[in-house]
Amino acid sequence: MPARPSRRTLLFAAAIALTTTAATACGGGGDSGGGPAGRTTVRIAYQAIPNADLVVKNQKLLEKALPGVDVKWVKFESGGDVNTAVIAGAVDLGLAGSSPVTKGLSSPLNIPYKVVWIHDLIGDNEALVARSAIGSVKELVGRKVATPFGSTAHYSLLAALAAAGVEPSAVQIIDLQPQDALAAWKRGDIDAAYVWTPTLSELTKDGKVLVTSRELARQGKPTADLGVVTNAFSAKHPEVVTAWIKAQDSAVAQARTAPDEAARSIGAELGLPAQEAKRQLSQLVLLSAKEQTGPDYLGTPGAPGRLAANLHDAAVFLKGQKAVDSVPEEAAFGRALAVEELGRAAN
Template sequence: MSRTFIPTRRAFIVGAGAALAASALPVFAAPSARELRIGYQKAASTLVLLKSKQTLEKRLAPLGVSVKWTEFPAGPQLLEGLNVGAIDFGYVGEAPPVIAQAAGANFVYTAYEVPTPHAEGILVHRDAPIRTLADLKGKKIALNKGSDVHWFLVAALQKAGVGYTDIQPVFLPPADARAAFERGAIDAWAIWDPFLEAAKQQPNARLLADASGIVNHHQFFLSARPFARDNGDVLSVVIDEVGKEGAWVRGHYSDAAAQLAPIQGLDANVIEAGLRHYEHIYKPVDAAVLASQQRIADTFAELHIIPTKIVTQDAVLVAKG
């Protein structure tokens, strides 16, 4: 199986080697003049809570803006939705924007979440002889292609002096990867919360390493460039509301977990542990964050995970005037 990930402008290659075609995306109606279409993942707890409480809708109604929510299974698919004009705004990790920009997606970084390195990790079987990252050489490692853990795994291997071509990547979405891990079909699994925390609590799993000291694990709010250019007032309200929701989570972890449990389909204790791995603090994108993204872009280009070099600064909205 080729390890080269070459996305195109029409589709990203995601999942177990399957192509994500435009026909696989949901069918979307054309937006109204003042409609905000938000893409979210079930694991994006702040947005999930915001959606359930309808507080954003209440804030935007006086501006004549309606809100439409669309769920995506992971960041790469969400960015494809943004690329084809299906959504205006979304929340993803640090690797998907790099891959999307290389594929020509017309988006801008809107805000970021401060580093959350404990929220992703590499799991191995409890009785496996794998004790260090260097021991991953030659092993089968499951990961979601093009997601945050793709970058985390690359950086972890680099730190251990192991080449990316010295492992056997197995590209699987979280549910399939967990099944493969449980039946022993893979040696290790790179995954993020809340799936990470759920798997850690299983008797057959052991955390080999999280991202601490390896990568920042930033999360980003992204906007379609045309929408950001013309709807700065709407985006200001959105970022303000997610910031308030993040502050509420930091003060009410148990309550937040209880509300998320029936939505995310996990035990509230698992969700709470995962929530505590995130900071839920959002800031404007700055030069240091863009430099961190550039490092990902340069590495991915060298490994041919993306087909061309990019400049992350190009995905920033330049103020008028």
């Protein structure tokens, strides 16, 4: 019987198929993409994360701002999968965690994209959950722990193990997407998992949290969900990028001033009651466009923010874990921050 193809192989094939379809319809990415001749298409990667990105999607804020543009939202399970799709030329804009973005900007991937937005600073919405009999991270030695490889959760799991003095090789780390990890948990196939909400909420019903990403951030290993745009699309369609940033900024303002309204949209996208969506939204730190131009985040032209150093530090850590081949200089991460695009939309 032939070997069954892996999920990642299938995803890459699907991404290639999507790219081929778009190219056939319009002669290249970022143009008609199956829509009427001459219209621009923007293909946006999103994930089931309870932040303002889902408000933009649910309320069609970008579609309203750009009636002459075809907006296509494509769902992915993790940032590693988003990287695969970007490499395949299947998406133009999208959400990926800071760890997969770090990997994307490092060797061997070297993806030609840049960070244009911080969707959220990850806090208690990502965590390591274990069976109730497991009392500490050290007790994971010899146990099976699931996490999506290449994600911020994977990075945080490695950071938690390092902080506890546990070698990753001493733990059976399994590559599973959040829903697959939940299924494995229910079957009793794994002992712990590092994942994000809404799956995290399901795991905590009969498991216990050993460490959260908020705690790891305090220990110098911060993570975030970032918005990336390909260099080619940003250069060809700056007006779309500006409108996208403004839509995100508007959704953040709504999440802050009218959280019930934002939560209804997020709940509709995730299939959750509005109150639960509101609770999960509160676990994240959202930043306005103006705040993101500050020195602690993306910064301004000529003065890249602290995010560049954070990504560089993450690359150094991932190199030590043999997750990337080499570490670009910090200035390279600074050049990958789309401060001009952000500045145009923030003013």
